[in-house]
Amino acid sequence: MFIRSVGSDNRLNAFREEVRQFCREKIPAEIRRKQEKSQHLDKAEYDAWLKLLGEKGWLTGKWPKEYGGLGWEPEQFLVFEEELGKAGAPPLINFGINLAGPVIFTFGNDEQKKKYLADIAKNNTWWCQGYSEPGAGSDLASLKSRAVRDGDHYVVNGQKTWTSWAHWADMIFVLVRTDATVKKQAGISFLLIDMNTPGITVRPIIGITRHHHLNEVFFDNVRVPVENRIGEENQGWTYAKFLLANERLHSLSFAKFEAYLAKIRKALDVVKDGGRPLSEDPTYRRKLAELDVRMATAKALMADQLAAARTTGSPPMMGAAALKLRGTELQQSILQMGLEVLGRNGPVYQDLALEQNWDGEFVGPDVSAGLIYEHLYRRAATIYSGSNEVQRNIIAKGALGL
Amino acid sequence: MFIRSVGSDNRLNAFREEVRQFCREKIPAEIRRKQEKSQHLDKAEYDAWLKLLGEKGWLTGKWPKEYGGLGWEPEQFLVFEEELGKAGAPPLINFGINLAGPVIFTFGNDEQKKKYLADIAKNNTWWCQGYSEPGAGSDLASLKSRAVRDGDHYVVNGQKTWTSWAHWADMIFVLVRTDATVKKQAGISFLLIDMNTPGITVRPIIGITRHHHLNEVFFDNVRVPVENRIGEENQGWTYAKFLLANERLHSLSFAKFEAYLAKIRKALDVVKDGGRPLSEDPTYRRKLAELDVRMATAKALMADQLAAARTTGSPPMMGAAALKLRGTELQQSILQMGLEVLGRNGPVYQDLALEQNWDGEFVGPDVSAGLIYEHLYRRAATIYSGSNEVQRNIIAKGALGL
Amino acid sequence: MTSFSADERQLLDESLQNFLSEKYGFERWQQRSGPSGDQYGSNEWRQFADLGWLGVAIPEEFGGTGGGLTELAIVMAAAGRHMVLEGLLGTVVLGAGAIELAGTQAQKGDLLPKIAAGELRLAFCHSEQDAGYARDYVTTIARPVDGGYALEGRKAFTLGAQAADLLVVSARVGAADGPVGLFLVPRETDGVSLNIAPALDARLGAEVRLSARVPGSTLLGRADVDRTASIDHLIDRAAIAVCAEACGAMAEATQNTIEYLKVREQFGQPLAKFQVLQHRLVDMSLACEEARAIVHAALEALDVGAASAQRTVWQAKVQTAQSARFVGTQSLQLHGGIGMTDELKAGHLYKRLCVCEAMFGDADWYLKKLSQTLPEHIRARTQDDRMKPPEVA
């Protein structure tokens, strides 16, 4: 205990300043304005910003240099993300840079690396994730979508769901069953599919946020070249688990949490009870203090993970599952506090205020709709990327040997 | 929902006043003094008081009139217990009046009723409970103590544990295995054993309170007359379950909770931070308010149960298990607050102050040792009478059909 | 008021459950619940009236059946279970309640029968932007002018205000320190403007701005009587009515979740077979029972006018808020992804439970009130409490 140092050094200060300046200069005013109002961006707006980051190489800063990355240590990525968050930049979109990309450069062949990686790094292609199915939630391996070999193609049939941004995506990576006669994990393959292939239908899902960014994706005799398969046939579960671990790690974004807290603090000054702002009420100061402690603890856990990975090269005991658990619990607690503060203002949720060109009048603080949107959307945080119940199963089995 | 009235009527006010007056006049001064200091009573002191209650018939007020009881409704017992608690009377001892007695008058034969009931009602015999075994905790039915028939006797061998007051008891009721060849619940019998029978050894267990009231009880070829068996051979599990439900119901004593809170309130006035009493600190007022809500809710749940039992004759959905769960959780929360308040005073625990003739000097408030004793002892409240995990299993299966 | 017998309550409850299960199905609910949907269904409202629900707590002399708050709560619980969109609270609890507490005999005789008959819908526009949950913060002013009053002020977001015939508006009569009066202002009055917005649960409401002249007859009762205490009492009643609604919604959410977990299979067996989820369902069920029990205690305390009634209401609101949050969040969690869409009841129940948690004061707010009334209690208890009558909790 307390043996390895976890202290962060200061060598990243210059980089931090560089990112800060870049954001100050390069985030388009219109995007900044929308971000401050929590308004949804359209694809062109995302692209405009992400391509700027792509030009700097920052989009894939964490990738190894041989695949066009900058070989950042995890700490550097954290600084990068933190500064983006503080500057009000649009969020990074994980699917290409953190999910598809690393699978491709780790398990893909040279052709695939050549074909896909550069476009991810430059934000020329949008990816989406074909993992979940209606019948297979946290029990991902029980998926039913199937791919049958037909010459140098696979013919894919089935359905994926909870697919973020499928309606904008150029490519999708999917898990499909290529052998139904073996143990469920053993008959899965990992395919990359062009979203323009005939037979693919995207159907929107309206969330409890009343907003559309999730979709169902239907595959009806979709022909996929065999060369689009990652690695070996029926070995897809190996690549899938690798990707899931990355996904879990990236579910914890402190920058996002800080942004929530900043909005809550703003609301505390504006929302009143009996004419006095809530920021004067010790109850809320205490809640902020409690969140402050949990945030500090989560950051310490993260620092600890990074230190362990740095010195031993292997992930520490509890691993990504622990961060996923505590991170999402904290996220929901922050957003719960947001709802509590705004509740005094009437249970208003002006979801249309998050659409561009809205010209209505706010009821209560202008941060309200954005915070409530996040509150509702992040109720899923303890469900997606493997429910927190499943994470506890993973730790019980993997780390505690139960 | 909200269909049956749960309002309590006022017809018990006269009875309440009678109990109050009785306590005022009859509790010996020495006992009152010790109770206020939370000092342990000796057997003679318990007996002196319990016999007084026995003379009034109150000890077994809830028993049916035909067995020497007064036929009280549950509400009347609650009033009785509440007033005893407020008056600082010694606690009732369950084993005879609420556990052994009802089993005997429900399942025993006429001989047994004649032989045992009156002595319980008059507090002439102390009973203790031979249920738990070292290898069988919440999985009670897996008990190993066995009784082998030998003419008109059973020969009992085995070990019981967590036996409160075994060192004072005249009688013990035990569950023993009389058939090891069948399903574990099917081979159990229920015996009444005189503690003076040769072959019984009582060995003290020192709890984390550093106090002795629990024991191990060893049976070494103990000969028990067959006439001491309740009901049928191998049907003991039926009687055991009946008794357990009674035990669960009696685990919730609001009078006890009120007494804890009174002591905590006293401590809040005495314990200080930076020279100011803690009772001025909103944090503690808030904690009291939270406990106030939980207490009101638990009382409402109890009233609800009683109303349901009164009108339908059958126990309501969640039943005794729900009260056991919430009651013990609340009990521990109250006692946790007690420890928090006293913590500021240094982590002192003058356990010897609970013994009579202690003439030391208190460090901190005089309620301290008693509250800490209860804090430690009641950590077991969520374990005994079937752990709270087991209660949840019971509700899941019984009430929710899972 | 007289209360119904248990049999009469049972009949009322059955009529509610029968009608709402048959005529108020989820598909139709989905169509109606959108911002342009017919949320405050005129047909439904008339049927509610025909079934006697709207007049259940209105005295018989004014066309009702003379029940108490407990009967209203039976209606609200059914409304919660079936996610009734119509503004029962604003009309039946607050609106009718305001008229009964503050109105003249003539006003009661004129208006209460119309409410019972489903001909009049009201919204209670009392709270103001800076009031939060405080009940005595009124800055809207009603200045006497020729033949009436000039109302100036702004009322916070109120559910159902956009569809109400009459807005019950509180205002200080005469000056900023004048007595608080209650005015019945027709929504369509000149100088009354609404900023209509959806609530979290998609039901509509509005902020109301007033810069209007209204006739003297719009004032409930006499001009020189301060209605602050009546408003306090009314909001207690509304708070417990919301608790009753939440109890219905929680019971439904829990039952839905249990049923879903019994059929949803993962890892080769129904989710309901996993012990962790079983215990969660037990805790959800317990949370429902706890809220139901204490709300019931508060209802009876209010109906008999017990001295402890207000305190019990506060306790009930705290417990209900805590139960609602636990049940709501866990219901979503256990449904998994599918619960996060607008296609299941789970999400809608969650959002309604959030609204119920907040309306008329959340757990923190009532805990603060409870804690502020504790000190005397503490002092009292540390003296010889054997001399005192027992507390009624």
Add this chain to the structure above:
Amino acid sequence: MTSFSADERQLLDESLQNFLSEKYGFERWQQRSGPSGDQYGSNEWRQFADLGWLGVAIPEEFGGTGGGLTELAIVMAAAGRHMVLEGLLGTVVLGAGAIELAGTQAQKGDLLPKIAAGELRLAFCHSEQDAGYARDYVTTIARPVDGGYALEGRKAFTLGAQAADLLVVSARVGAADGPVGLFLVPRETDGVSLNIAPALDARLGAEVRLSARVPGSTLLGRADVDRTASIDHLIDRAAIAVCAEACGAMAEATQNTIEYLKVREQFGQPLAKFQVLQHRLVDMSLACEEARAIVHAALEALDVGAASAQRTVWQAKVQTAQSARFVGTQSLQLHGGIGMTDELKAGHLYKRLCVCEAMFGDADWYLKKLSQTLPEHIRARTQDDRMKPPEVA
């Protein structure tokens, strides 16, 4: 102070674990831990000194090995895991710390080597009955008298005071509003009386009453320097040392519980196979990891003198208290009845964790301090925080 390398720390930790597992077994612990037992084992203390633990944070020039608080924490964590009875905190963290912060060179040269050598045991008698956790509440007075001071006052219960050679006593010099000085008072001084009592965890301590004359040389450093800030800093260090001890105790409690559940069978299988208990064990393990991580962050912040250090200490104490409570109670719960006896480590660890939770301030107390320093933070953040340097958490 310089810090050890990771390898040196590893060696220190191994020497601790090896010695304590071998020489400090539970049976012997049980004999020694009673009120008449040899809690402050002289043999053990000497061996601790020989192994270099007592001087680990004492500068090399004074006979130590010059480590920092992190090295002390490694010792404390091992002490927590093995339930070391001896008063490391009072001597090594607070006693030596007070001398180092406030003593003259001569005092340091005289006393620190003795501490490192195990020849001197101290207890930090600063808190008073009415102080609670407040660190600046001192009413004990040291009036200058011929050749020394007359100490008058009463110090609250302090663990280990009954066995200390010297009591470090804080007192206001001269008058009730004088500067706070620290005095090294031999326990055996005339006019120093102890009310010895056991703590929750059976370790002994004492309230100390002072009505004594002490020579001027007992004052640490100069008479006109107020030591309030030093005491504040010392208590921060002690608080985090207690956290480190709690981390060790928690890890041990969790590991014991896991092992017990793997062998204890009920309902036909090991308890560790029940999903509810598995998840509980996961949450216990997570609670341990969380406390360990933030305590580690606080240790490093203190060792490098970071501006954020004090705030991080407070955060760490809150988290540790919460983790300790969860781990402690759940460890008892999952052990079942057997954990409720004095025959298993579980109960002793629970009680020690309760003590650690309370010592030098519990979660509520630090949350209050944290919340009182938030308002500026809020204001600062609601302005343009892009202009400000990033916060260090």
